Amino acid sequence: MAPATGWCSSLRLPRDHYVRVDSNDYPVHPGGIGRRVLVRADLDRVQAFCDSQLLADHQRIWAAHQTISDPAHVDAAKVLRHKHFSVAKPLSEPQVQVRSLTDYDAALGVDLDGGVA
Incomplete structure (x- = not known):
């Protein structure tokens, strides 16, 4: 029988849209911010799912204290941030x-010239 490998955890995706696995930070698509995501890690991959939809798939990094960056996730975060902070112009x-x-x-009976109207 082969040994069990892998790691799985469920968490709410924070506003910085990164999840930490073994002291390394991996980005997740920011569309999942505030939602419950399932993070799976094995010897080769780190994956994040939300409602069984894949939000992130990264090669696992074995060095310590690394922050992985995905340009697609950075661009998506910029778009969502711009939508969130854009102020509606007044009509x-x-x-x-x-x-x-x-x-x-x-109507109130006020006479400014010296008496009551």
Whole structure:
């Protein structure tokens, strides 16, 4: 019987969209941020799945304290960040009726010339 190999863990993908396996950081597609992802690692690959969809597939790095970068994930993060922080432009100023303040003075009985109207 062959020995069991591999590692599997479920976690919520953090905002920096990286998962750590044996002191190395691997990027995951940022579309999974905040969602539960399943991370699998064996002797050759590190993979991340969300709802059985593959979000990341990287060759396993055996050096310690490395950060792997995937240009596709970096570009996707830039697009999502831009969408998140883009501010909606205000619509044109609404047209409203402007009333003279003397109408309010007359309605409330205010006479600015020295007495009550």
